[in-house]
Amino acid sequence: MPLDYAFLPDLNLVHVRFAGHVTIAETMEGFRRFAADPALRPGVRQLVDFRQVRSYEKDPPAFMQMQARILEHHADLDPAPDAPAHMHIVFLAPAPIHQQMAALAKRSWEGLGMMSISVAGTPEEALAILDLPERAAASLFAARD
Numbered sequence: 001m002p003l004d005y006a007f008l009p010d011l012n013l014v015h016v017r018f019a020g021h022v023t024i025a026e027t028m029e030g031f032r033r034f035a036a037d038p039a040l041r042p043g044v045r046q047l048v049d050f051r052q053v054r055s056y057e058k059d060p061p062a063f064m065q066m067q068a069r070i071l072e073h074h075a076d077l078d079p080a081p082d083a084p085a086h087m088h089i090v091f092l093a094p095a096p097i098h099q100q101m102a103a104l105a106k107r108s109w110e111g112l113g114m115m116s117i118s119v120a121g122t123p124e125e126a127l128a129i130l131d132l133p134e135r136a137a138a139s140l141f142a143a144r145d
Contacts, residue, residue: 002053003030007039008140011132014044015140019052022101024062031070045130046089047140048105050098067108088116092126 003026005016016034018027034040057063091102102119109115120126127134 002026003034005030005034005037007037007044009039011140012043012045013047013130013132013140014040015047015049017049017052018101020054022053022056024057024059024066028066028069031066043087046087047092047126047130048089048102049092050101051092051094053098053101055097056101063104064108067105071109088118088130090118090120090126090129092123093119094121 002020002022003016003018005014007014014034091098091105093099093102099119106117106119109117118129120129127140132140
C-alpha cells in the first residue's frame with residue numbers, strides 16, 4: 001500500500017507516508033481508512049511525507065475528484081465552517097517529484113480557508129514549521145523510518 005499513517009496524539013499530529021508508485025485509487029483507499037479512524041479529530045496537524053515516492057499517477061480529472069472528496073470530509077470535521085484554518089498540513093517534499101505532488105495538492109486547496117498548507121524540503125524544516133521539539137522529531141522519524 002503506497003499510503004500509511006500513524007497518529008501521534010501527544011504531538012497532536014498524524015504522520016502520513018506515501019511510498020513507491022502512488023495511484024489515485026490506492027490513495028483514496030488509504031484516505032478512507034484514515035477518515036474512518038477514531039483518532040482523527042478537527043485540528044490534528046498532518047505531516048505528509050513524500051520522501052519514499054518514486055512516481056505517481058498523473059490523471060488531473062481523477063486527482064481533482066479525489067481532492068474534492070478529501071475536502072468534503074475535512075469540511076464535515078469542522079465544527080465552525082467560517083472559522084479560520086483548522087487544519088495544518090506540512091508536505092515533506094525533498095525532490096522535484098515530491099514538490100510536484102505537493103504543489104498539485106496545495107493548488108487544489110488554496111483559497112478555501114479551512115487549511116494551512118506548507119511545503120518543507122527536509123524533515124528538520126517540516127518539524128520547525130510544525131513547531132515540534134527536536135527530540136520529538138528524532139523519535140518520530142526513527143520509529144517510522
